[in-house]
Each structure stands twice: as C-alpha cells, then as structure tokens.
Amino acid sequence: MNPLSSPLLTDLYQLTMIQAYVEKGLNARASFEFFARSLPEQRSFLVACGLESCIQFLECMRFTDSELDYLSRSGRFSPATIRYLGDLRFSGDVYAMPEGSICFADEPLIRIEAPIGEAQLVETRLINLIQYQTLVASKAARCVLAADGRATLIDFGLRRAHGAEAGLLAARASYIAGFIGTSTVLADALFGIPIFGTMAHSFIQAHDSEQDAFIDFCLANPNNTTLLIDTYDTLAGARTVVEVSRTLASQGIRVQRVRLDSGDFLALSREVRQILDRGGCQDIQIFVSGNMDEFSIRDLLDAGAPVDGFGVGTKLITSADAPYLECAYKLTEYAGRARMKTSTGKVSLPGRKQIFRAHHEGRMAGDTITLMDDPHGAHPLLVPVMIGGKRLAPPRTLADIARATQDQLAALPVELRRLEPPSAPYPVRVSAALESLRQATAHALAGVS
C-alpha cells in the first residue's frame, strides 16, 4: 500500500458514505467543486497548482487486492461495497484552471463530475494535493514579485517540509512560480527541475581550516563552486575566498559564488562585496540563505544589498505565515439538481460554475463567477482536462507552465503585486444567473428542513 497512490489514503467517511450509496443504489452523477472560502490575511491572490498530480491520481486510482482484503477483514463493509470498490475506476469529467492561474476566494479551481461514489471518494486526496501545492506556489509567487528580477531564487526547504511528498511537490510548485530551481535532487530526477547546492557548515568544520575545505571542495566539484563563508567569521571567510580563488585560478577553476547563511545580511553582503571586489573577484556572486521570505528579500534588495540570489527554505515550504487554506470540496449538483449548504458561516454557491475574467490595458480587471451555460466573456477560466476518466492532453512541460505563470503575474493589478494587502480586494462578482440559482436553491431548502 503506497501512501502516494493508495485510495486508502482517505477519510473513513468516504467509504462509509459509499457503503450507504451502494446499499441504497444511489449512484447518480454529482458535481463537486474545490475552492478557497477566503484568502489568508497575508495573500491577495492565489496561484493554482497541483492539477497534474490530481490527474495522475485519478487516472491510476484503483484498489489493489491487498487493499480490498484489508477492507474485507475490517468487518465494516458489505460484500457489495467491496465489489463496488474493486470495480471502481475514475470515469468522470474534470474541469479545472490550468496550473499557474491566478485565482481568488469562492472561485472553483477544479470541478469533478462523476457518479457520486467516485466523486466522493477522491475528495480527501484531491484537497490534500491541491491545497498544499497552491499554498506553496502562492507563497513562491510573492517571493518572485519581491525579487522583481533583481535576484534569482532557489528552493532550499526540503528538510523542513512536512514529509517527503511535500518537499518534492514544493520544488515543483516554486519552480512553476518563477524560482530557478531547488536543492532537492529527486526533483531533478523526477521532474527535471534544475538543482543547486554545494556545501554545509559541517564540511568546513570537518577540515582543519576553511581554506583547506574551500580548495578540497573546488578540486572535487570544479564546475559547482559556491563557497559557504559564515561558519566562523564571514569577513575572514571572504578574505580566504579571495586567496583561494587565486590558487584555484592557476588550476583553471573559477569560484562562482559565496554563500552567507547568518548575521546581518545587508551589512555583511556590502562588506563581502567590497572584499571580493578589492581582491579582484568582481565576478564572484553573493548568495544569501537563512530564514528568508518575501519581506526580507524585498527589504534587502530595496536597501541595495548586493545580493545576486537567495535560497528560500522553511518559510516557503511550510507557507509559514499561512500554512493552510480555508478551503472546501463541496457538492454543487446531484442528479441534475443544484445543491448547497447553509451551515452558519459556510454557505456554498450551488450549481456547476464557470469563471470569466475581464482585462483592461493588459491587466486583470475583475472576475465573474457564473454558471457553465452563462458566458460572460470569451475566455472561461475552467477548462475540461479529463472526459470519461481520460486526460485530454499530455502533461504540460514545466517550462510552459512557468512561462504562463509569469504572464499571469505580469497581468496582476499593480496593487496586488505589492506584498502588503491592497486597499480593496480584487473584484470578484457573482452573476445574476448564479445569484438567482442560489436564491432558488436556498428557498427550496427552506421547504425541506
């Protein structure tokens, strides 16, 4: 049972509900939509991410014999339910925003249309996949906006990620958002994402001197020569780099970068730059890591810190200031009839929805959430990606998604490109057609309860 693909990586209630549907013979077509109920305080937009992993999950979803055997032995499920689960393949349709799309509260990122058992079963894993990747892509996009082309960004977060899958998916999500790469080797092996990394403090500590460590490292990795200079004293480390770079130059090896990982980065980067420049090392770049986020990146660059690149780790990979989305995967239609929830504070919009985005002078100018059959423009944001359980197109390349994401970020209203909250949220309106369906559905429900 592989946690990354097992349909048992789900909430028990999905299976107990299926048992009730099976016993009662309820299996009409249902539409479920995933959306954020609200944006985290610290986000003025989201970058949709995770669709490709959802498609792969849906394409391959099946219960193995050992999984069915486990369910049988649990004593919770009838033979009919076990048979239903054994035969279950995803046969539905999926509409979704392409990865890299900018989106807002209440806007569905993905809709699943399938017999209710299938559409229900996949809820847990779809939320698990989309929420996290969207969180990271959104946080990474803020870092990219903060750097604003002045420095390159690399994901350094794997060790502080919540488990293996988070680390791997975050490398992809941040690359899509505009990072140039990651430290995670497996992200290259599996996704072809550029990887970066040279040495830790332990490498310096294991040598008798910093100088020995630098030279040993460069001789062994002549094409990948970023030297970590803060193990003992950053400025002494920079002076050592100047000496070492001369020794190495005679052997045809060029020191590419120094890395600072602690201390006052503004002061240190300036002093290190000066030491390097005076030592004839103008072409050695300065790379900074250690507790970085979009604010420290912006503030350092705005203050003129001569930093060429940043490693962004913990705060990116945990989306530390917003580690979760208020989000839901809600039934919006069943057996051809719109459905909604009226729980306090959690009212949902009924019906199969579509979103249209207006543009003005190349920038986004407002979204309309409406129903699928009620066009409000030429370019709907939700597009079909699976029909009858089959994907409609091969996976997009990461380069393609990353390019599209940059176009989206470039079209953000100026206020949304800032790190601070905008004076007014981006306008997202509900169409007249959707509003009247909402009222009609609420009215019908008032009769029911």
Place this chain on the structure above:
Amino acid sequence: MNPLSSPLLTDLYQLTMIQAYVEKGLNARASFEFFARSLPEQRSFLVACGLESCIQFLECMRFTDSELDYLSRSGRFSPATIRYLGDLRFSGDVYAMPEGSICFADEPLIRIEAPIGEAQLVETRLINLIQYQTLVASKAARCVLAADGRATLIDFGLRRAHGAEAGLLAARASYIAGFIGTSTVLADALFGIPIFGTMAHSFIQAHDSEQDAFIDFCLANPNNTTLLIDTYDTLAGARTVVEVSRTLASQGIRVQRVRLDSGDFLALSREVRQILDRGGCQDIQIFVSGNMDEFSIRDLLDAGAPVDGFGVGTKLITSADAPYLECAYKLTEYAGRARMKTSTGKVSLPGRKQIFRAHHEGRMAGDTITLMDDPHGAHPLLVPVMIGGKRLAPPRTLADIARATQDQLAALPVELRRLEPPSAPYPVRVSAALESLRQATAHALAGVS
C-alpha cells in the same frame, strides 16, 4: 524512485560534499546531533517523535541502479563517487530519545555516529522526518492536556496535511500523544491506529431530506452511527435525530453520536444536549469538529460545553501556530575531535552529548546537558537504538509508546501543563564538563580563523 525511501530525496550539497570527501579520502567517523535551537513561542516543551521512521530509513537506505544511473548521467559525479554511493549502506550507531519523550531546546533528540559520508547524506531526510512528527506530537500533546480527560480527541487533518506522508505520519504522531484515533484509513491499514468517520455534508445534500439521509446511513452502517446535523440548521437536525433514533431503535440500531461542524459550539452543544435529553436520547454523544485547537477545546470544556469528543484537523496537522522548528543537525565531533560552529546567533555545543533529567516528587525538575562520559544521574535520556547499522530492538508498539508518553506528560511541571507560556522556562543547564569543552573548542577555533 520512491520519494518515501529514495536517498535522492536529499539536498544536492550532501552529494557534492561526499564527492569532495571521496576524492580527498576523508571518511573518518563523525557525530551529528539533531536538536531544536529554540522552542516556538507557543510551545513550552516538545514531544520527540519520528525515531521509528528514521530507523527504518537508515536500515533500508541504498541507491538503486536507476538512481545511480541518474547520477552518472547528470555529469556531476566522478566514477569513484558513484561507486562509493553504490556501495553505501548505513553502518553507524544511533543514540536517541525514545519516541514520546519530553524535550527542550538544545537537547539532542538523535545522534548519528558514522563515517562522515553516511552521516552527512542522511541529514536532509532525518530532519524532514523528525521535525514534522515532533511538531505534530507536540501540538497534539497540548490538545490532550487541554481536554484533560474530559473529552476524546480524533485526528481529522489528512486533507489539509502537506502531502500524503504528512497526513499519514500525523495520524501516528497524534495517536502517540494521546488521541484515540484518526479519520485516515491508511493509518489503520499500515499502523493499526483506530479509525473513525461516518458522513460529510454532501451525503445529506445528496438526499431529498436530512431524515432520509440519516436513516439510509444507519441502515448501511448500523455499528457506526454518528449523524452530522449542521448541514442546514443544527437544532432542526437534532430534532430529526430524536425522531430517527426511535424509528431505528425498532430495527435494533442505536444512534451513537451527533456531530456539529459549524456555528457557536458552546450554545449549540447545550441546546442540542437539551433536545436529545428531552427526546429520551441521553446516551447519544455530542462530537464537535471545525477549526478546533487546544485553546478552543479547553475553553469549550471549561465553559461546561457538553461535548464528548472533538475532531481536530487543520491546526493540528499543519501545527498552524508553529509550522516549523528552529532546528539543526550539526557536526559535533569528527575524527575524535569536538567540532562547533561560531556563526552569529547559531553557535552550537561541541562533543557527543548526553542528557540527564532530575525529578522531584514525581515531576520533572530540571535537565543537564553534558558529555557522554560524564554521568549526572542514573537515567540518561539518549539511549542506543542502532549499532553498526543494525537496530537493537524491534519497533515498540504504538500502545506502548502512547502509554509512555502519557507518563511523561503526567510528570510535566504544573506550569508546563498549561497552554500559556510558563513564568520561567523549564531549567536546562549545561554541565561544567560540556562548558569547558565548549570554551576549549572555541579557543582552538579562534586560532584557526
């Protein structure tokens, strides 16, 4: 390449450092220790968790042919490095605190002693495994202290976990800390953790009435009958439960619980309790979910809310108020000589360490961090768990770990059992022997740099 076990789920710098060690022939024994540099503001102690998954990772760690092939093709690594990696198995010793141990800043949770290449390579995944599980166990322990035996707790977080592995490991970490189970089916299938769950709002919405939904569900799942009553109107839902419970009683089915998932839980739980009691349903329990954490659990129970159990999801599984630990895996000894770092704000303690804990009248009364060969009491907290790459004992049962954790929580000083920060932190002192090694090492380094 399985992300959960692949040694490529690591930072590139581990491999470039190994290349330098291989080229230079450096492979002496190194000791690395993992510890928290400081506790998050919202935590006055941590519960160590994740050791078992680390042992399993170390036992099985090897590069597959396809992984070695990937590394060769990358062009980054010499044939000697590839050979070294191909032969690499973990051959070292591991000392660690047993899972469920209470611990504090600066105290090593685990020490790896092995040839430096091995000890270095495993850094990323060990931090990735221990940090997250310790975060969740620590957060879960706070929820358990808040409930204080007055209500049971269940992990409901999978959907908002950062990926699949986080969801699965969090079910285990919260169970160890005193939760009675989880909603995650795979946690039962793989770990034998009790699972819970019945229905979502969609189940109610897919039926023509709440009453039909309740009856259908109970007929299909007669031994697992928690009814979700807030889809439309919680009090109307409770009245429907009273009616339905009579119908079902005649068929020998007992309604066990109702679940509230939105609204003012204090007011609603009281009114629902009253409706149930007046309707002769005194034995139906009330279960609450929705945005719970240790504070809302404590406050509801302190106010006398008649709640029998809580589902705790998002804020537990993301450790939302402290989604990461300031932690490190640091070289403390190499080739028999103590090592330390003197980077600004990141000075580390040198040498192979041990921790002793004093008790007074059954409660913890202060810890001493010292060196391995400097006993300060009878019961060292770090114990050997692997020697020469082999585990010393079979995995402990979860029940055993959970019991030991409850003993540890019971021994916490009274102030540390509260949710608010204690007036003074728990006393952790550095022994004279460790302090003089620190000074001697710093002195020697001052000569080097």
